[in-house]
Amino acid sequence: MKNSSKKITWRQIPQARLAVWALIAGEFAIFGGLIVLYILNRLKYESWGEMAQHTNVIAGTINTFVLLTSSFFVVKAHEAAVHKDKQKIKLWIWLTIACAFMFLGIKTYEYTHEIMHGFTLPGNALLAEGKTVEVMYWSFYYTMTGLHGLHVIAGALALFFVMRKVTKTEENYHHIEAAGLYWHMVDIVWIFLFPLIYLIH
Amino acid sequence: MNIFPENASSYGAEIDFIFWLITIVVAVAGVVVLFLVLYPIFNRKKDYTKEQRYLKGDNFKQLRWIYLGIVLLAIADFSFLFKEESTWTKIEETLPNKDLHIAVIGRQWMWEFVYPGPDGKLYTDDDVKAINQLHIPVNATVHMDIQAYDVIHSVFIPNARFKQDALPGRSITRWVKMTKTGEYPLTCAEICGIAHANMKATITVESEEDFNKTIAKLYKE
Amino acid sequence: MNTHQKHGFWHRYFFSLDHKDIGFQYMLTIFFMVAIGGFFAYVFRMHLAFPDMEVPLFGLVTNTDYNMLITNHGLIMMMWLALGMLLAVAGNYLIPILIGTDDMAFPKLNKLSYWFFLISVILMVTSFFLPKGGVRGGWTMYPPLSVGDFGYNTPYATFSDRFFSSNSFVLLAIVFEFTALLMGGVNFFVTTLNKRAKGMTLMKMPLVVWMINIASVLFMFSVGPLVAGTFMLLLDINVGTGFYDPYRGGDPLLWEHLFWFFGHPEVYVILLPPLGILAEVISVNSRKPLFGYKFILTMTLIAAVLSMMVWAHHQFVSGIDPRAATVFSIFTIIISFPFAGIILAYIATMWYGKLRFNLPMKWAVGSVVLFTLLGGFTGLHLGASVFDIYAHDTSFVVAHFHYTLFPTVIFGSFAGIYYWFNKFSGRELNKTLGNLHFWLTFIFFNGFAFPLFLLGLAGQQRRVANYSQIEFLMQDPLPLYRQIATISAVILILTQFIFLFNFIWSLLKGKKVSTDNPWEANTLEWQTSSPPPHGNFKTYPIVYHGPYEYNIPDRDTDFTPQNEK
Numbered sequence A: 001m002k003n004s005s006k007k008i009t010w011r012q013i014p015q016a017r018l019a020v021w022a023l024i025a026g027e028f029a030i031f032g033g034l035i036v037l038y039i040l041n042r043l044k045y046e047s048w049g050e051m052a053q054h055t056n057v058i059a060g061t062i063n064t065f066v067l068l069t070s071s072f073f074v075v076k077a078h079e080a081a082v083h084k085d086k087q088k089i090k091l092w093i094w095l096t097i098a099c100a101f102m103f104l105g106i107k108t109y110e111y112t113h114e115i116m117h118g119f120t121l122p123g124n125a126l127l128a129e130g131k132t133v134e135v136m137y138w139s140f141y142y143t144m145t146g147l148h149g150l151h152v153i154a155g156a157l158a159l160f161f162v163m164r165k166v167t168k169t170e171e172n173y174h175h176i177e178a179a180g181l182y183w184h185m186v187d188i189v190w191i192f193l194f195p196l197i198y199l200i201h
Numbered sequence B: 001m002n003i004f005p006e007n008a009s010s011y012g013a014e015i016d017f018i019f020w021l022i023t024i025v026v027a028v029a030g031v032v033v034l035f036l037v038l039y040p041i042f043n044r045k046k047d048y049t050k051e052q053r054y055l056k057g058d059n060f061k062q063l064r065w066i067y068l069g070i071v072l073l074a075i076a077d078f079s080f081l082f083k084e085e086s087t088w089t090k091i092e093e094t095l096p097n098k099d100l101h102i103a104v105i106g107r108q109w110m111w112e113f114v115y116p117g118p119d120g121k122l123y124t125d126d127d128v129k130a131i132n133q134l135h136i137p138v139n140a141t142v143h144m145d146i147q148a149y150d151v152i153h154s155v156f157i158p159n160a161r162f163k164q165d166a167l168p169g170r171s172i173t174r175w176v177k178m179t180k181t182g183e184y185p186l187t188c189a190e191i192c193g194i195a196h197a198n199m200k201a202t203i204t205v206e207s208e209e210d211f212n213k214t215i216a217k218l219y220k221e
Numbered sequence C: 001m002n003t004h005q006k007h008g009f010w011h012r013y014f015f016s017l018d019h020k021d022i023g024f025q026y027m028l029t030i031f032f033m034v035a036i037g038g039f040f041a042y043v044f045r046m047h048l049a050f051p052d053m054e055v056p057l058f059g060l061v062t063n064t065d066y067n068m069l070i071t072n073h074g075l076i077m078m079m080w081l082a083l084g085m086l087l088a089v090a091g092n093y094l095i096p097i098l099i100g101t102d103d104m105a106f107p108k109l110n111k112l113s114y115w116f117f118l119i120s121v122i123l124m125v126t127s128f129f130l131p132k133g134g135v136r137g138g139w140t141m142y143p144p145l146s147v148g149d150f151g152y153n154t155p156y157a158t159f160s161d162r163f164f165s166s167n168s169f170v171l172l173a174i175v176f177e178f179t180a181l182l183m184g185g186v187n188f189f190v191t192t193l194n195k196r197a198k199g200m201t202l203m204k205m206p207l208v209v210w211m212i213n214i215a216s217v218l219f220m221f222s223v224g225p226l227v228a229g230t231f232m233l234l235l236d237i238n239v240g241t242g243f244y245d246p247y248r249g250g251d252p253l254l255w256e257h258l259f260w261f262f263g264h265p266e267v268y269v270i271l272l273p274p275l276g277i278l279a280e281v282i283s284v285n286s287r288k289p290l291f292g293y294k295f296i297l298t299m300t301l302i303a304a305v306l307s308m309m310v311w312a313h314h315q316f317v318s319g320i321d322p323r324a325a326t327v328f329s330i331f332t333i334i335i336s337f338p339f340a341g342i343i344l345a346y347i348a349t350m351w352y353g354k355l356r357f358n359l360p361m362k363w364a365v366g367s368v369v370l371f372t373l374l375g376g377f378t379g380l381h382l383g384a385s386v387f388d389i390y391a392h393d394t395s396f397v398v399a400h401f402h403y404t405l406f407p408t409v410i411f412g413s414f415a416g417i418y419y420w421f422n423k424f425s426g427r428e429l430n431k432t433l434g435n436l437h438f439w440l441t442f443i444f445f446n447g448f449a450f451p452l453f454l455l456g457l458a459g460q461q462r463r464v465a466n467y468s469q470i471e472f473l474m475q476d477p478l479p480l481y482r483q484i485a486t487i488s489a490v491i492l493i494l495t496q497f498i499f500l501f502n503f504i505w506s507l508l509k510g511k512k513v514s515t516d517n518p519w520e521a522n523t524l525e526w527q528t529s530s531p532p533p534h535g536n537f538k539t540y541p542i543v544y545h546g547p548y549e550y551n552i553p554d555r556d557t558d559f560t561p562q563n564e565k
Helices: A016-045 A047-050 A055-081 A086-116 A124-128 A132-169 A172-198 B010-044 B060-093 B196-200 B210-220 C009-014 C019-049 C062-098 C107-128 C159-163 C168-193 C205-238 C252-286 C293-309 C324-350 C358-383 C383-390 C395-424 C431-457 C478-509
Strands: B098-105 B110-115 B128-131 B133-137 B140-148 B152-156 B160-168 B172-179 B180-189 B202-208
Touching: A016 A132, A016 A172, A016 C168, A016 C205, A016 C252, A016 C324, A047 A132, A047 C395, A055 A086, A055 A132, A055 A172, A086 A132, A086 C395, A124 A132, A132 A172, B010 B060, B010 C358, B010 C383, B060 B172, B060 C252, B060 C324, B060 C358, B060 C383, B098 B133, B098 B160, B098 C009, B110 B133, B110 B202, B128 B133, B128 B210, B133 C062, B140 B152, B160 B172, B160 C383, B196 C062, B202 B210, C019 C062, C019 C107, C019 C478, C062 C107, C062 C168, C062 C205, C062 C395, C107 C168, C159 C168, C159 C205, C168 C205, C205 C252, C205 C293, C205 C358, C252 C293, C252 C324, C252 C358, C252 C395, C293 C324, C324 C358, C358 C383, C358 C431, C395 C431, C431 C478
Parallel strands: B098 B140, B133 B202
Antiparallel strands: B098 B110, B110 B128, B140 B172, B152 B160, B152 B180, B180 B202
16 A cells, blocks of 8 residues: 555545544434434324425525535635635635525524414424424424534634634645535535425425 | 242243243353463463464464354354244234233323223223222233323333333333232333332232122222 | 643643643543542442431432432443543543554644533533432433423423523533544544554554544444434423424434434443453463454454444333344344454463463453453343343343443453553552452452342342332342442442552552563553653654564564564
């Protein structure tokens, strides 16, 4: 292995990238667990899909596009990082963070809307009508999107701090790529969540 | 040896047999392992050449004794599995024809037993309820719908070698057939709060006539 | 190589970035937790044997106290001692120095992970003093009991009642601890892959490094669903979701699945690092190459994969489909094969050896013997689903897992501590006290755990505060068994003070080591000074040999350090 120059050895992979890979694996275990539980509950209850009609599919679709666009921006930022172009890194990362804010804004709008319609937790109003399945649906809805929202915030913060550090110290440009990888993960998780939560009916 | 409580159910002896079967095989294996560990310790002054000592265990020939050990374990293991599988199917997976159908409901911290009333059906208005006192006829196959109101409990009848967790929100049907008359304890085996220790009931296994009398008396009350 | 100046006490024990210091910080924190867990064990064992007596240093034990004591004993020992000692302490101290590098890949992340661990410890300890007292639903925390008085079925509980409850605090503590260990795991993984000394291929790494890494990866994959599940339980308690509440569409069995999907791999997460430590100790003290390095590694990987498929053997009678139990029974049986292979390989290492029956070796052999004979073999009893109907939730299970965990976690850790003490302190432990400690621990551990088998077979359920309420458990000789178990447990706990004294005294005043390599070992940590300097090595070592090359035929010495040509 040592002598063959074509093979990539573990040591040639930047540490930050390895670490983010490991982190992503851990995150997938967490979201994977949640998604499996969600699907099991979906299969258990027939009336599950009815509740999904109360979600705002349009807002969800816009959010999907917002996240996909942000992933594109991160790729551009990575490209800029390869060329060590500080101005462009700043530009693309700020655009990504703007997308994150947009996503969170739309999400807040959705939450407000749903809470106004009485889909709240602990959902005593629904329970009083005997709608236990609905309580489960909204439990999952708020938990999964909420946890994902936290990851959006975390990803945006990570991008911000990495950008600041890289542009200040002018070294470790590959950290942009690592933070970008994490951002892609946040994106991919949403790609899973969106059809499962919004489009199942 | 009398290390188990007295067996009073139709399938208890099979469970005890599995235990003794595994214990005896394991005891023999244990003696072998103990010898294998202690021999090199007591012979540690013995001289071997460096060639004899430089054993890396990197080929099949050197590893063969270990593979043999694994194969022996596998044979023993799968014969246990083979033996116990039929018993498992009999106890847990199948329900023989019932003579009596009752509900056993755990709640903090008592056992509630529900018998069918005069109409012979469970979950009707004339059901008979009893707290912490279960009467069942001897040599009758009793189906138990095991349920819980609040938290997880577990029905444990040591003399019948019977155990089943009771979960809130579902009803689990298992059966038991007691072959000896007498009074036996029934306890809760899953921690369920402050008075978990006090959550116990008595099973009275009695003849069919006595049982009918008891139910009639309970119904009157 | 970076050379740092010496730091003061605060700097060293609270803000250090050095992996050795962080390992030591973890160890001291864990000693503190173990002291609490051990004290709890003492109180409830005393209460079980002598139910109506006031326990010295505690007073009368009520049912509530008892439930709280057993729950927190279990949580502390499983989550903070076992996971912490073997992943955090062993991983932090050993990995960089055994692979011949100066520090972790991310020293700051490492420090952060210790701080998270410390937060979890603080949350855990705080939970005992909250208004409603510590958690008391068993360490497995099955809902609905663990949602308990705080849940939304009791509407009068306010948000602050729910949040400032021990249940919320302990769940948060667990989340923090898992986060700490996950960060540690990422660090181990990257360090091992990326920072190995020149010439150290993956197949030349000491087995303990492999084992800790496999354990970390296994931990990462198995813990994910439980982290999600813990959040869900927290939300059930605090916000009013209904994941585990049957009256809100949820299912309490869900938690059992999530818990054991983590809980069973966790057993192997705990088991693998001590197996690695045993590999080092046994090979060095047998003066022989480890028998079947690749074989052991393969078996470990097989066991790690299989361990994700056996979780429901904790739930044979919990209401799962009985047909599924058969499948899990088969996997449970299959998973015993790789471990049989590993244990036999260790025993084979001892054969034809020139054994040095010194203290680390005693702990290692004790561990192998007890783990195999009484821990592993009784696993076959419990893996047979039929017998598990009877034995589930009885003292038989308690005895079984004490026989699997105590020999591995405690004996394994002691093997490691007695083996590497010379390295990290530069001093020697007192041998007389060490021997006393070993033999007393060995004898009284058996005296404590073996009667539990007999009690379990007699039908004694676990977690019962007062057996005098249950007549059939008060027949002779069962109370006597309980008293034997208790007296042994108390002596076992007192014995650990011998170790504590020996540890502290030797750390401060012990005899200085005369050579850097007292065990004449091959691995890299012994090829630097004791204690190692900041940065571990004066020059980066270059590795030429595998870690277990003892008694190579054409050499004069019977050991060949990895960095010697």
